[in-house]
Amino acid sequence: MDAISPPATHQNAHAKAEDYHALYRQSAEEPDAFWLKQAERLHWFVPPTRAGDWSFDPVDIKWYEDGTLNLCHNAVDRHVEERHGDQTAIIFEPDDPADEARHISYDELKREVVAMANALKALGVKKGDRVTLYMPMIPEGAYAMLACARIGAVHSVVFGGFSPEALAGRITDCGSRFVITADAGKRGSKTVPLKANVDAALAQDGVDVDAVLVVKHVGSDVDWTEGRDHWLHDKVSDAACPCEPMAAEDPLFILYTSGSTGKPKGVLHTTGGYGVWTATTFHYVFDYQPGEIYWCTADIGWVTGHSYIVYGPLMNRATSLMFEGVPSYPDASRFWAVVEKHKVNLFYTAPTAIRALMREGDAPVQKHDRSSLRVLGSVGEPINPEAWRWYYEVVGESRCAVVDTWWQTETGGIMITTLPNAHAMKPGSAGKPFFGIQPQLVDNDGGVLEGATEGNLCITASWPGQARTVYGDHERFIQTYFSTYKGKYFTGDGCRRDEDGYYWITGRVDDVINVSGHRMGTAEVESALVLHDKVCEAAVVGYPHDIKGQGIYCYVTLNAGEESSDDLCAELRAHVRKEIGPIATPDHLHFTPGLPKTRSGKIMRRILRKIAENDYGALGDTSTLADPSVVDELIETRQNR
Numbered sequence: 001m002d003a004i005s006p007p008a009t010h011q012n013a014h015a016k017a018e019d020y021h022a023l024y025r026q027s028a029e030e031p032d033a034f035w036l037k038q039a040e041r042l043h044w045f046v047p048p049t050r051a052g053d054w055s056f057d058p059v060d061i062k063w064y065e066d067g068t069l070n071l072c073h074n075a076v077d078r079h080v081e082e083r084h085g086d087q088t089a090i091i092f093e094p095d096d097p098a099d100e101a102r103h104i105s106y107d108e109l110k111r112e113v114v115a116m117a118n119a120l121k122a123l124g125v126k127k128g129d130r131v132t133l134y135m136p137m138i139p140e141g142a143y144a145m146l147a148c149a150r151i152g153a154v155h156s157v158v159f160g161g162f163s164p165e166a167l168a169g170r171i172t173d174c175g176s177r178f179v180i181t182a183d184a185g186k187r188g189s190k191t192v193p194l195k196a197n198v199d200a201a202l203a204q205d206g207v208d209v210d211a212v213l214v215v216k217h218v219g220s221d222v223d224w225t226e227g228r229d230h231w232l233h234d235k236v237s238d239a240a241c242p243c244e245p246m247a248a249e250d251p252l253f254i255l256y257t258s259g260s261t262g263k264p265k266g267v268l269h270t271t272g273g274y275g276v277w278t279a280t281t282f283h284y285v286f287d288y289q290p291g292e293i294y295w296c297t298a299d300i301g302w303v304t305g306h307s308y309i310v311y312g313p314l315m316n317r318a319t320s321l322m323f324e325g326v327p328s329y330p331d332a333s334r335f336w337a338v339v340e341k342h343k344v345n346l347f348y349t350a351p352t353a354i355r356a357l358m359r360e361g362d363a364p365v366q367k368h369d370r371s372s373l374r375v376l377g378s379v380g381e382p383i384n385p386e387a388w389r390w391y392y393e394v395v396g397e398s399r400c401a402v403v404d405t406w407w408q409t410e411t412g413g414i415m416i417t418t419l420p421n422a423h424a425m426k427p428g429s430a431g432k433p434f435f436g437i438q439p440q441l442v443d444n445d446g447g448v449l450e451g452a453t454e455g456n457l458c459i460t461a462s463w464p465g466q467a468r469t470v471y472g473d474h475e476r477f478i479q480t481y482f483s484t485y486k487g488k489y490f491t492g493d494g495c496r497r498d499e500d501g502y503y504w505i506t507g508r509v510d511d512v513i514n515v516s517g518h519r520m521g522t523a524e525v526e527s528a529l530v531l532h533d534k535v536c537e538a539a540v541v542g543y544p545h546d547i548k549g550q551g552i553y554c555y556v557t558l559n560a561g562e563e564s565s566d567d568l569c570a571e572l573r574a575h576v577r578k579e580i581g582p583i584a585t586p587d588h589l590h591f592t593p594g595l596p597k598t599r600s601g602k603i604m605r606r607i608l609r610k611i612a613e614n615d616y617g618a619l620g621d622t623s624t625l626a627d628p629s630v631v632d633e634l635i636e637t638r639q640n641r
């Protein structure tokens with residue numbers, strides 16, 4: 001596929017092609033010097049004298065061990081001390097466009113974070129305590145994370161769309177005694193009863209906390225448990241509340257993974273390495289320039305929200321936009337209306353949103369001025385080349401750099417991506433390893449594959465932002481990531497490397513299918529289907545096939561206004577044959593109005609595989625599904641009976 005040369009998005013870009021090569025080489029050859037230098041981005045109470053101290057066999061990962069710092073100090077106080085208190089830290093765009101947006105300066109951010117940190121202290125929260133956050137997408141969510149970091153408490157953010165059961169499980173798993181929530185949240189004109197959900201979670205057997213701190217947001221009526229529940233506004237104070245000096249390896253947060261492949265894991269990140277990693281990756285990948293407006297549409301309940309709404313941008317003294325709502329409310333042009341309204345320069349979203357908006361056509365995009373946009377990011381799933389092109393050409397007017405960033409909750413920050421200005425872009429490829437990242441592709445027996453090839457994606461050397469453990473289950477950490485290929489971090493993803501050294505994520509290794517001895521990534525077949533102009537989204541899985549070993553089962557969602565028919569089936573089969581080859585011809589095409597997705601919008605192929613295998617009795621953990629009714633409907637209409 002042809003590479004698209006980098007648009008000159010900024011004259012003073014942080015990295016140009018030559019810099020990338022020099023910096024990458026240094027990061028590989030002298031990692032200690034390189035990462036000590038990058039650590040200077042942060043303010044340390046005691047600067048570290050060494051960088052990485054790690055082993056993958058046995059597993060023991062430490063970075064900057066003799067340094068002390070506080071990430072709230074780096075994200076907030078430091079900018080105030082350096083006389084940037086007037087600058088806008090957070091722009092808040094509410095769910096309802098008729099409500100007024102808020103601009104929160106770094107001065108104000110500091111006041112709010114101190115106030116909330118004092119409230120936490122008043123409730124008895126101490127350094128090392130776990131605090132569960134169950135919040136809407138409002139600035140108070142960021143204040144709560146930073147207030148925890150300020151006093152050394154470990155936050156565990158649970159996405160506000162999760163059920164009481166899922167919340168209860170995450171509260172008990174990490175032994176959290178405190179919950180911060182809001183009376184309710186708003187999403188696409190709907191009210192989410194957050195406080196009532198917390199009450200329901202805490203009413204379950206064996207779930208018990210000392211205190212619930214409640215932010216008044218919507219003004220809804222809530223039930224109240226005296227002695228346990230406290231309004232934030234009754235507990236705040238402006239007493240001095242210094243940032244707690246934290247050892248670099250002190251825990252910063254626990255975050256449960258999306259649960260695409262199984263039971264969510266409580267991934268633990270520590271302070272120093274995560275701080276340096278998110279600050280450095282944000283700086284280079286988004287090429288942030290002073291004064292620019294940056295918007296990441298993720299929720300703070302996901303790692304993307306942690307690293308690239310809160311910590312990365314604020315440590316870089318960026319202006320970070322927080323959006324309470326959804327892309328489809330009041331209509332499909334909302335994202336672009338917000339871009340125009342706040343003159344957003346850097347925009348970061350997920351393929352699921354891009355595909356959903358692409359389905360609505362170009363008109364909603366073109367209604368709004370997007371000339372402020374300079375860099376467009378994507379994260380969360382492989383982006384189909386077709387969706388990539390639409391993002392680049394229609395949204396970005398073929399003028400913006402697109403960064404397709406591959407990373408995971410466990411990696412803390414971006415691992416593989418192109419850099420604006422430094423690299424040519426290839427639609428559908430994440431690109432090149434970030435500084436310090438050493439990807440390796442191995443075969444199923446662990447044999448190292450060189451050159452242009454395809455295999456299982458491992459990382460051979462630690463990086464500062466790497467997760468340190470699975471909370472309370474270090475054995476699971478070792479088993480999941482370090483035992484498949486000894487001495488290497490195994491990502492669980494499959495990947496192809498081309499002759500230019502670009503990496504193409506082909507999906508989860510578990511999703512690779514083997515048809516008559518030919519191995520293929522499901523992403524490839526999906527991209528071929530999405531290329532057809534009637535198809536909006538596709539999910540492909542294998543199922544046992546008597547002759548071929550595995551057959552190809554495709555779930556297909558059509559564009560708005562399109563109807564399924566036998567003719568269309570034949571047309572799609574012929575289309576995939578033409579795009580990939582006869583070997584990839586779909587056996588079953590299952591048209592559906594929706595696909596089962598995690599709450600973060602990822603397609604749950606694990607469940608689709610079960611349905612295609614006609615083994616829907618044991619669907620496994622479905623607590624992270626956004627809409628369980630989709631599954632019932634798919635079972636009802638399944639093809640392979």
Ligand code: ATP
Nearest residue numbers: 257258259260261380381382405406407408409505
């Ligand atoms: P679980 O680990 O619980 O199954 P999950 O892997 O979906 O859930 P996350 O950490 O949120 O949880 O997602 C990381 C995964 O998302 C990656 O391993 C990869 O499969 C996919 N991913 C993220 N970004 C990209 C990208 N730019 N291109 C391709 N895949 C991506």
Ligand code: MG
Nearest residue numbers: 257261408492
């Ligand atoms: Mg994962």
